[in-house]
Amino acid sequence: MGYSAPRGTVDILPGKSEKWIRLEQLLRTISANYNVKEMRTPIFEHAELFNRAVGDTTDVVSKEMYTFPDKKGRMISLRPEGTAGIARAYVENKMYGLPEKLQKVYYMGPMFRYERPQNGRQRQFHQYGVEMMGVESAYVDVECMVMAVTVVEALGLKNVTLHINSLGDDVSRDAYREALKDHFRPSLDELCGDCKARFDKNPLRILDCKVDANHPAMKNAPKTIDYLSENAKKHFEKVCSLLDDLEVSYVIDTNLVRGLDYYSHTVFEIISDDPKLGAGATVGGGGRYNGLIEELGGPATPGVGFAFGMERLLLALDDEQEDEEDGLDCYIMPLGEEAKDLAMQVITMLRANGFTCDMDHASRGLKGQFKSADRFHAHFSIILGDEEVKNEVVNIKCNHDKTQETVPLENIVAYLENHLAGGHEHE
Ligand code: AMP
DSSP, rough: OOOOOTTTTTOOOOTTTHHHHHHHHHHHHHHHHTTTOOOOOOOOEEHHHHIIIHHHHOOOOOHHHHHOTTTTTTEEEEOOOOOHHHHHHHHHGGGGGGSSSEEEEEEEEEEEEOOOOOBBSSSSEEEEEEEEEEEOOOHHHHHHHHHHHHHHTTTOOSEEEEEEEEOOOOHHHHHHHHHHHHHHHGGGSSSOOOHHHHHHHHHHGGGGGGTTTOHHHHHTTTGGGGOHHHHHHHHHHHHHHHHHHHHHEEEEEETTOOSSTOOOEEEEEEEEEETTOOTEEEEEEEEEOOHHHHHHTTSSOOEEEEEEEEHHHHHHHHHOOOOOSOOEEEEEEEOOOOHHHHHHHHHHHHHTTTTEEEEESSSOHHHHHHHHHTTTTSSSEEEOOHHHHHTTEEEEEOOOOOOOOEEEGGGHHHHHHHHHHSSSSOO
C-alpha cells in the first residue's frame, strides 16, 4: 500500500532545502538590520482566536480554516496566518508593559488554508511576517513598508510595485460601511448568498467576493479613501509624504481592501510583474491593525505588519550553483570490513575536530566511492585499504590538485589543517 502526502502539501527534499535555508538566512539578516526580533507562537490556536481576529465573514476563516475538536472537545484551528497568534501572545505575555514601547517581531513558518491547490497555492504554505506593535505613527507604517520593499529587492525581484490604500479609522469605516450598503442595496438580489449575508454583517467583504467579482456594481463601488475622517486623512497623507521623501515609489490603489478584517488605516501590497512569478503576482501585503490587540483583551494598542508568502519569495531567489564552499572537507573511503572499523574511528575524530566529512557505508568499490566524493564536492578523499590499516596510515588524495600522500593516523588533523587553511575554511 502506498502513501502520498496530503493534497496541497509538498515535501522539501535535500537539494531544495538548501535554497530554503538561504532564503531564511536572508530574511533573518534583514530582520536584524531593522532590529526586528524573532517570535515563535503555536501552529495551532483556539479556533475562536481566528474567528475574532481575522473575522468570521472572511473567506480565510469561513471557508479555508482547518478546524477540529481536540480530545476534550475544544475547537482548535491550524493557523491560517500569523498576526492573530502574535497579537494573542503579545497580550497574554503582557508585552505592552515592556519598557520598549514599540515591539518589533518577525515570524516564519507554515500556515494552513484549505484552498483549491493550484499554481502558487498550497494547503500548507509558509509565511514570513513582521509585526510592529505599540506605537501609532505614520513613521512605523513607513518603516514596515520600506522593510517589505527591502525584502523583495534583496531577492532580486524585478518590476515590483508598492500598492497602498487607507481604510481609515473607526469613524471612517462606519461612514464607508454605510456608503457601501447604500451602493449595493439596489442590486442585493443579484448577489450571491454569501454576499447577502456579508451585506448585514460586514459589507466590506463583498468587495473581495470571487463569485460576484464581475458584477457591474463592483466596478463603481465607493472608495474607502473618499470616506476618511480628518485624522485618518492626515495619517495617510503623512505616510505618502514620507514615502515621497524616501523616494520609495508607490501607487495609491483605491481598490485595495485586503481579505482580513483586522485592518485599519494603511493597507499595502507588493505586486510583482517579474516573469519568475507571473504577471501581477501578489508577493505579500499588510497594513495597520489598531483595533486588534484590544479586541483580543489587551489594552488599546496600535500595530502594523506585513506577511510574505515564502514559496513566492523562493521563486524569486536565484538558483545558486553549488560551489566548493558547500562541499565536504573529506570523504572517507574504506575498502574492506577492517578498514570500515578504522574509518569509523577516523571520521569520528575528524568530526570532533570540526571537519565536515562523510564515509561510505555501502561497501562499494573504489570507483563508486570516488563518485560519491565527487557528488559531495569533497576537498579530500581519505582512502583506507588493508595495507593502510596494517601500517596505521591513510592515503589522502586532494581532489583539486590530484596530489596523493600517505599520512600517519596521528598526523591527519595537522595535515588537513595545513592543507585546508586559507582557501577553504572550516570551524
Ligand atoms: P494573506 O495572509 O492572505 O495576505 O497572504 C499573504 C501572502 O501569503 C500572499 O500574498 C501569498 O504570497 C501567500 N499565500 C497566501 N495563501 C497562500 C497559499 N494558499 N499558498 C501559497 N501562498 C499563499
